[in-house]
Amino acid sequence: MSLLRVENVDKSYGDEEVLHDVSFEMDRQDVEVIVGPSGSGKSTMLRCVNRLTEIDDGAIYLDDEEIHSIDENDLRRRVGMVFQDFNLFAHRTARGNVTLGLTEVLGLSKEEAQAKADDYLGRVGLAEQADSYPAELSGGQKQRVGIARALAMDPELILFDEPTSALDPELIGEVLEVMRDLAEGGMTMLCVTHEMGFARSAASTLTFLDEGRIVERGPPEQLFDTPEHDRTRQFLGELTDLH
């Protein structure tokens, strides 16, 4: 039984069709990487899964439950999200960023939440920075706080929306390393990223999305080495050259 099932999803903004008849499935512990040119609908696809964006047509199932039959806040507790721009709470420390959801959504006591937050900050290598405010952290550290914040909610699935795109090149490695650890630890991850190294080594499935349609989908080595479509070959070739 698949953890996430996306069926014939359509989404338009006005006249512009962003997603067209998109369908795919993910099992638990899968790491799905979606690639595609900008404007291809990748981020929209992610946001439809935790209902930050609503789909026009089709259906999305989380653990066989249609997501619109799940309470919106409950769905988001079960599906974590990591953002390109980190979106850390600027007035809270690294620890405070992680504890907010724990106390307000999971109902943990302050002490429990802090212990759990420190545990997860330790896992992403930020035990020392627990008391730092976002403005005092580097981009890579901010993103790792963002990952700890999502992870601490014990989600069934985490969405990564271009988690390294806003980072300076020298800071990308530390974030990818955390993501690789998560993948190896069995976390189910749906990632939009241009990091081809990560896609090749960590992804269980690679999806190439273009103009709102899935062009090609399969194991990463297949798409990299023997793609069916010229468009896939061309796009992945360009990305691999770049990254």
Next chain:
Amino acid sequence: MSETEVRGSTVGEIPGRKRLVVIGVGAVFWTWLLARWAYHNTLLDRLFTALGFPDLIRSELGYRQQESWIPAAPFEAVAEAILSAESAVGPLDFLIEWAAWPFELAAFATTTEPALASGAFITVYLTILSMLFGLVIAVPLSVARVYGGPVLSGISLVYTELIRGTPLLAQLFFLYFGLPLASFFNGFAFVGEGVVPRASILVAIIGFTINSSAYQSEYIRSALQSVDAGQLTAARSVGLSKLDGIRHVVLPQGLRFAIPGWTNEFVYLIKYSSLASFITVPELFRQARNIGSDTFAFTDIYVIAALFYLALVLTTALAMSKLESAVAIPGLGSSARRD
């Protein structure tokens, strides 16, 4: 936005010795004001009478019967000494008169001490209460304006523009004479008794609360809008409801951003509170005007009243800049926000 005007160097950043002088003068002023307040406070009178000091606090005396604490004589003596040099200088006598004037002013101020203290104290609590009650209304108003649907934000907009678009004095008159709230409050026996202010003061507090809530909500609205929207999205993505996200993520930052603008409104209200004199509230300006009518020394008493307002405004500015630094968070606020 007017925030930029308030930023930069403020009273809170006066360096070294000058700072000590400012704080010293402020401490004397406030000690005096609070002592005068305590002197005719009913509850304190009861307390000290019970403790065996019946004459320490004389709440039974109106400010007209109270004696001055600061003697006029030393100031008069200095003024006279300066003026005695007059004939020696001849045509430049006016300079001597100017030099003596501050001391004459001080001597005059000491004779009006109880009335000014009583008026200043009303001005202080009128302003503080109206600002605080106004804040309680302004926060939901601004949240409704920024995050409410068309209905809620529309109601908030209409309220704000209606209040901001009509004269404060007209609002006070409407409440006092039009409704009329004054006779409504006077129907209650406890109004004007003990710690409950008289009806005119209650009407003034209501009027200023309504008025300042509209202005405060504008400051807070623009502060809320300057909080990066992605943070609310992030709060929602861990499962917080929109209202919880606003409460835990947007408001703590927005209210910090609003402090400089809020201080501006506070400082305005200290001075606008003088309009309460038109609905018979015996606050600072009305006391000064009454003293002027009694003595015909209008210029002198208005200068003295102006110095009182200045002291109140500077104290507020100082306190608010202290508050701003007390709640400051690294990287959040003035500099970070303009990035």
